[in-house]
Amino acid sequence: MLAVHLENGVVSIVCRPRPRRLKGFALIRLLCGGICNTDLELQRGYYGFRGVPGHEFVGRVVEADSPVLVGRRVVGEINLACGGCDWCRRGLGRHCPRRSVLGIVRHPGAFQEFFVLPERNLHVVPDHVSDERAVFAEPVAAACEILDQVRIPRGAPVAVLGDGKLGRIIAQVLAAHGAEVHLFGRQKPRRPSSAAFNWVVEATGAPEGLRQAVALTRPRGTVILKSTVHGEVSLDTAPVVVNEISLVGSRCGRFEPALKLLAGRKLRVEKMISARFSLSEAPQAFARAAQAGTLKVLMLGQGGGGPGSCAA
Amino acid sequence: MLAVHLENGVVSIVCRPRPRRLKGFALIRLLCGGICNTDLELQRGYYGFRGVPGHEFVGRVVEADSPVLVGRRVVGEINLACGGCDWCRRGLGRHCPRRSVLGIVRHPGAFQEFFVLPERNLHVVPDHVSDERAVFAEPVAAACEILDQVRIPRGAPVAVLGDGKLGRIIAQVLAAHGAEVHLFGRQKPRRPSSAAFNWVVEATGAPEGLRQAVALTRPRGTVILKSTVHGEVSLDTAPVVVNEISLVGSRCGRFEPALKLLAGRKLRVEKMISARFSLSEAPQAFARAAQAGTLKVLMLGQGGGGPGSCAA
Numbered sequence: 001m002l003a004v005h006l007e008n009g010v011v012s013i014v015c016r017p018r019p020r021r022l023k024g025f026a027l028i029r030l031l032c033g034g035i036c037n038t039d040l041e042l043q044r045g046y047y048g049f050r051g052v053p054g055h056e057f058v059g060r061v062v063e064a065d066s067p068v069l070v071g072r073r074v075v076g077e078i079n080l081a082c083g084g085c086d087w088c089r090r091g092l093g094r095h096c097p098r099r100s101v102l103g104i105v106r107h108p109g110a111f112q113e114f115f116v117l118p119e120r121n122l123h124v125v126p127d128h129v130s131d132e133r134a135v136f137a138e139p140v141a142a143a144c145e146i147l148d149q150v151r152i153p154r155g156a157p158v159a160v161l162g163d164g165k166l167g168r169i170i171a172q173v174l175a176a177h178g179a180e181v182h183l184f185g186r187q188k189p190r191r192p193s194s195a196a197f198n199w200v201v202e203a204t205g206a207p208e209g210l211r212q213a214v215a216l217t218r219p220r221g222t223v224i225l226k227s228t229v230h231g232e233v234s235l236d237t238a239p240v241v242v243n244e245i246s247l248v249g250s251r252c253g254r255f256e257p258a259l260k261l262l263a264g265r266k267l268r269v270e271k272m273i274s275a276r277f278s279l280s281e282a283p284q285a286f287a288r289a290a291q292a293g294t295l296k297v298l299m300l301g302q303g304g305g306g307p308g309s310c311a312a
Numbered sequence: 313m314l315a316v317h318l319e320n321g322v323v324s325i326v327c328r329p330r331p332r333r334l335k336g337f338a339l340i341r342l343l344c345g346g347i348c349n350t351d352l353e354l355q356r357g358y359y360g361f362r363g364v365p366g367h368e369f370v371g372r373v374v375e376a377d378s379p380v381l382v383g384r385r386v387v388g389e390i391n392l393a394c395g396g397c398d399w400c401r402r403g404l405g406r407h408c409p410r411r412s413v414l415g416i417v418r419h420p421g422a423f424q425e426f427f428v429l430p431e432r433n434l435h436v437v438p439d440h441v442s443d444e445r446a447v448f449a450e451p452v453a454a455a456c457e458i459l460d461q462v463r464i465p466r467g468a469p470v471a472v473l474g475d476g477k478l479g480r481i482i483a484q485v486l487a488a489h490g491a492e493v494h495l496f497g498r499q500k501p502r503r504p505s506s507a508a509f510n511w512v513v514e515a516t517g518a519p520e521g522l523r524q525a526v527a528l529t530r531p532r533g534t535v536i537l538k539s540t541v542h543g544e545v546s547l548d549t550a551p552v553v554v555n556e557i558s559l560v561g562s563r564c565g566r567f568e569p570a571l572k573l574l575a576g577r578k579l580r581v582e583k584m585i586s587a588r589f590s591l592s593e594a595p596q597a598f599a600r601a602a603q604a605g606t607l608k609v610l611m612l613g614q615g616g617g618g619p620g621s622c623a624a
Contacts, residue, residue: 087531092531092532095531095532095555095556097507097531149556195409210549219399219404219407219409220404220407225549225552225553226553227549227553228549228550228553228554229549229550230550231548232546232547232548233546233547233548233549234544234545234546234547235544235545235546235547236543236544236545237522237537237539237540237541237545237561238540238541238542239561240537240559240561241537241538241539241540241561241562241563242540242561242563243407243561243563244407244461244560244561244562244563245561246558246559246560246561247552247558247559247560248556248558248559249549249551249552249553249554249555249556249557249558250553250556251553251554251556
């Protein structure tokens with residue numbers, strides 16, 4: 001089968017045997033994958049990554065222990081937790097210290113024709129939700145995580161800094177929640193007035209984003225940190241202390257609210273798709289995703305032996 | 313009367329007329345003042361300060377609109393709020409954008425024989441609480457603020473980084489609350505294991521404190537930022553985001569719980585007094601306070617015309 005391989009910043013296509021399915025796991029055929037900023041960071045050397053990337057996907061279950069899963073379209077939580085520790089028992093396997101992470105940490109990713117994931121990570125996609133909508137489940141879950149962490153009243157003004165992929169999804173999710181969203185970014189360089197918001201989401205992906213976010217936040221307000229910036233960020237902590245601002249790190253979220261949102265009509269994620277490639281065009285897909293102004297780049301599964309496939 | 317004057321890093325003693333008492337204000341005679349790290353920061357140029365410093369005090373009311381206050385021993389909240397804005401109406405005058413701050417921002421401080429403060433800022437000290445205990449009301453209130461901002465269960469392990477004045481007071485207040493406090497600092501250089509605490513208080517006063525605090529914090533844990541460091545701090549935000557850590561800036565607090573604690577037996581603040589000087593020895597007092605290893609330095613009021621007083 002075809003697999004995308006990432007090593008030393010180079011994206012290549014390799015031929016591999018299908019992965020072996022262990023007990024408790026499902027074997028999944030990729031229908032559609034999304035390239036995330038984290039994938040581009042992995043390409044730049046983040047986490048010293050080498051292997052098959054990909055953690056945003058929708059796929060079809062080919063084999064599984066649970067017969068009800070076989071043949072179903074699924075999305076999946078990316079953290080593979082041990083299931084036995086305190087974190088896992090509290091329903092926070094996303095923070096399990098022994099976790100591996102699909103396509104990021106010690107578990108081959110979804111950018112290959114077939115891949116495996118624990119059955120307990122999977123969520124069946126409702127029939128009326130298209131592949132190109134369901135593939136947004138993971139970033140939508142990451143946006144929903146904000147609402148699990150901080151209580152934003154309906155109608156409250158919220159600033160979202162960064163109008164890239166994640167910033168726009170966050171803006172849509174918070175608007176669907178009922179917040180009054182103000183999106184600031186490169187495409188919308190309107191300069192916000194300072195200390196104007198009780199809630200500010202930092203999703204710029206840039207080191208200077210945090211400083212701007214703090215400047216925008218009212219005393220006792222909250223900055224939600226979504227950017228994982230590679231390296232150190234410099235920050236004047238005095239306004240954080242004097243104005244008693246809270247900075248809340250925020251990462252992956254639960255898939256249940258994300259799928260519920262995607263099954264409804266409030267999110268318009270499809271308009272964020274900038275380009276589609278087949279899996280065998282992964283190098284071009286990654287190059288396109290890295291271009292300024294590109295939003296979501298999708299890679300479509302091979303659908304069974306078309307050109308560019310391989311016989312393994 | 314005698315007043316301490318701070319300008320360009322130099323502490324001097326000047327003779328001044330008594331300040332005029334406006335409506336709503338009390339005229340207070342200093343009984344005892346405490347030198348805080350913020351005073352030392354003001355001396356180093358923080359806030360471009362020039363004037364009379366001092367915001368930790370206990371004094372006796374000499375004149376006031378309210379007859380019940382006259383003759384009483386008082387401590388006082390340091391933020392002079394407008395009283396009319398949203399913040400003030402919510403009981404958060406400490407964040408009033410038009411506030412001045414005793415001895416820090418546009419209001420002469422307590423390190424003078426007589427000073428003025430709004431009557432609504434004052435809290436009467438119970439008779440059995442000594443001057444040298446009551447003078448800790450302001451830093452104890454700042455420590456109590458932590459318990460107003462985050463909910464720390466009784467019995468929970470809490471790390472306090474920094475065994476200077478504020479760190480020790482915080483450690484005592486959190487222990488009095490029932491937390492299992494682990495104090496780390498120069499005097500106790502025991503190296504804590506990483507990611508071990510759900511609550512970490514950063515009170516080192518040093519730029520590297522924040523990084524240490526984040527390393528000590530468990531996923532989903534909280535770092536309370538108490539240090540106001542002059543200048544920029546560099547921080548790797550990736551562990552904050554990945555581990556979904558919250559950083560909570562924390563400053564001044566309410567005096568009510570502080571006075572209640574000081575009236576009880578749980579706090580042993582007096583043992584933190586390193587030296588006592590008279591107000592006329594302020595330059596020596598500041599020099600002593602700046603020496604490594606010094607904890608609280610007190611300045612005692614003149615008590616009416618002793619040596620070093622002046623006739624104005």
